[in-house]
Structure formats: C-alpha cells, structure tokens
Amino acid sequence: MKHHSKLTLFILFNLACTPFLSAQTKFQPQDTEFYEPKSKVVHTTPNKAPSDAIVLFDGTDLKQWVSTKNSNTDAPWTIKDGILTVKPGSGDIQTKQEFEDFQLHIEWKSPDIIKGQGQGRGNSGIFLQGKYELQVLDNDNNPTYVNGQAGSIYKQRQPLVSAVKPAGEWHTYDILYTAPRFNKDNILIKKGTVTVLHNGVVVQYNTQIEGTTEYIGMPQVIPHGAGPLILQDHGDLVSFRNIWIRPL
Incomplete structure (x- = not known):
C-alpha cells in the first residue's frame, strides 16, 4: 500500500507540473529581449565630469x-x-539652478593649518535643496558628536563609518539624492533619501531624511519643490573643487 501511495503522489505531482513546464518551453530567448527605447549615451573620462553633467565649478x-x-x-x-x-564672514553661496533628484560629485578639503576643536575644526556643509545638510568637517583625531562629524546628515544620522584623511588632504563626496515628495495639499507622502560615498566608502546608504537641518531642536517638515545647493560659510577656510551634478 505504501508503494502505491508514493507512486500515486509522484504521478499527481508530474501531472500538476506539466502545464507549467510546457508553458516555459514555449518561450524563446528573444521573447524577453527589447531594443527600444535606447539608453542615452554618456561619455566619461577619468577625473572629469560625465558628458551629461552640469558643471557647477571647474x-x-x-x-x-x-x-x-x-x-x-x-x-x-x-x-x-x-x-x-x-x-569667512561673506556668507553662504548657492547655485542659480534648482534641483530635485540628482547625482552630485564634490571635492573638499579642510585648511592646511587647523585651529580649534570639535565643530570649530574645518567646518562647512553642503545643503541639499538648500535645506538638508551633509556635514563637512576635519575628522582626523577630532572628537565631536557623532551626528556632527564629516559624512553625517547633520544632527540626524551619523555616518556608517568615519572615512578619515589628514588635515589639508582632498576628500570626495559622491551623493545620490532623492527629494521628498508632497501631495497637492502639501502633505508629506515620501521622505527624501540620500546615499553618500565619502572617499569611495559608503557612509550613508539610502538614509531617510527626517526634515530640515536644525542646530537647535528637531527637524521640521516644510513643503517645497526644487531647491538649490548651498555651500556653507562657517568661518573656516574650507576649499572645494570639481563640482558637478546630474539631475535624475
């Protein structure tokens, strides 16, 4: 009886699978290939902006x-x-153009001679859409609050790791940013997110942005559309070069 039961189950299983297997065998490789629309061609050269990028500073x-x-x-x-x-003292600068989702490349370095400690040590920031700060700071042997170090979404999320270089050496940030979305009633329906590579190392990975960057108090949710990039004057001689952006 056991032998017949196993045989019956085997036959039933194969009968059940036959339509699925038959359907699979009807496909040809070309059935899952498509040729339109063509992807836009982007030319790249080492250490230069991609051909479709907007060069913000060369x-x-x-x-x-x-x-x-x-x-x-x-x-x-x-x-x-x-x-x-x-x-120092002249104030922040911002792009003439405004952006939503984008890929951003920017290189920065703290002053060759560092003065001060903590947040007073090579401090600046990159404000995405003019509202959300990615911190710039000399991290080398410089204890400070972890959500205020380089690579942090300031006062919100510390970096996954601290990608340190000696003072005066160039750093790179490569940033993938998705803007928050608001409906027609100005209600937040999707938070912004950001992925950041600091010197080629992932320090923020699809990090959710909770709201505006606030020095005192909690982040604020403020409805908005496209916004500029802002570079911060925090009173330190921080330098920048090779800045480009690709709207996504």
Whole structure:
C-alpha cells in the first residue's frame, strides 16, 4: 500500500507540473529581449565630469553661483589656482539652478593649518535643496558628536563609518539624492533619501531624511519643490573643487 501511495503522489505531482513546464518551453530567448527605447549615451573620462553633467565649478569662475544673502549678488568666495575657498564672514553661496533628484560629485578639503576643536575644526556643509545638510568637517583625531562629524546628515544620522584623511588632504563626496515628495495639499507622502560615498566608502546608504537641518531642536517638515545647493560659510577656510551634478 505504501508503494502505491508514493507512486500515486509522484504521478499527481508530474501531472500538476506539466502545464507549467510546457508553458516555459514555449518561450524563446528573444521573447524577453527589447531594443527600444535606447539608453542615452554618456561619455566619461577619468577625473572629469560625465558628458551629461552640469558643471557647477571647474576651477575658473562662479557663474553658476550667487550669494545666499542676496540672490542678485555674485558669489563672493575666493578662487585661486583652480580652487574655491570660503571667504569667512561673506556668507553662504548657492547655485542659480534648482534641483530635485540628482547625482552630485564634490571635492573638499579642510585648511592646511587647523585651529580649534570639535565643530570649530574645518567646518562647512553642503545643503541639499538648500535645506538638508551633509556635514563637512576635519575628522582626523577630532572628537565631536557623532551626528556632527564629516559624512553625517547633520544632527540626524551619523555616518556608517568615519572615512578619515589628514588635515589639508582632498576628500570626495559622491551623493545620490532623492527629494521628498508632497501631495497637492502639501502633505508629506515620501521622505527624501540620500546615499553618500565619502572617499569611495559608503557612509550613508539610502538614509531617510527626517526634515530640515536644525542646530537647535528637531527637524521640521516644510513643503517645497526644487531647491538649490548651498555651500556653507562657517568661518573656516574650507576649499572645494570639481563640482558637478546630474539631475535624475
């Protein structure tokens, strides 16, 4: 009886699978291949912006930037030898263009001679859409609160690891950013997210942004559309170069 039961189950199983197997064998390789629409061709060269990127700073001028204090005023920071440096006390600068989702590449370095400790040590920031700060800071042997170190979403999320370099050496940030979404009633329906590679190392991975960057208090959810990139004047001689962006 046991032998017949096993045989019966085997036959029933095969009968059940036959339609599925028959359906599978009807497919040909070309049935799952498609040729349209074509992907846009992007040309790349080592250490240069991709061909479809918007170059925000290539070492020559600040035509893509204005003063945050007055958008009708040219960006007042200093350019020397192809390097953009904060002019302490002049205020933040921001892009003329506004963006939503994007890929951003930016290189920065803290001053060669560091003065101060903690947040007073090579401090600046990159504000995504003008509201959400990715911290710039000399992390080398510099204890500070972990959600305020380089690579942090300031006062919200510390980096997964601390990608340290000695003071005065160049750092890279490669950023993939998805803007928050609001409905027609200005209600938040999807939080913004960001992935950050610091010196080629993932330090933020699909990190949810809780709201605006606040020095005191909790993040605020403020409805908005596209926004500029802002580079912060925190009073330190932080430098930048090779800044480009690709809207997604």
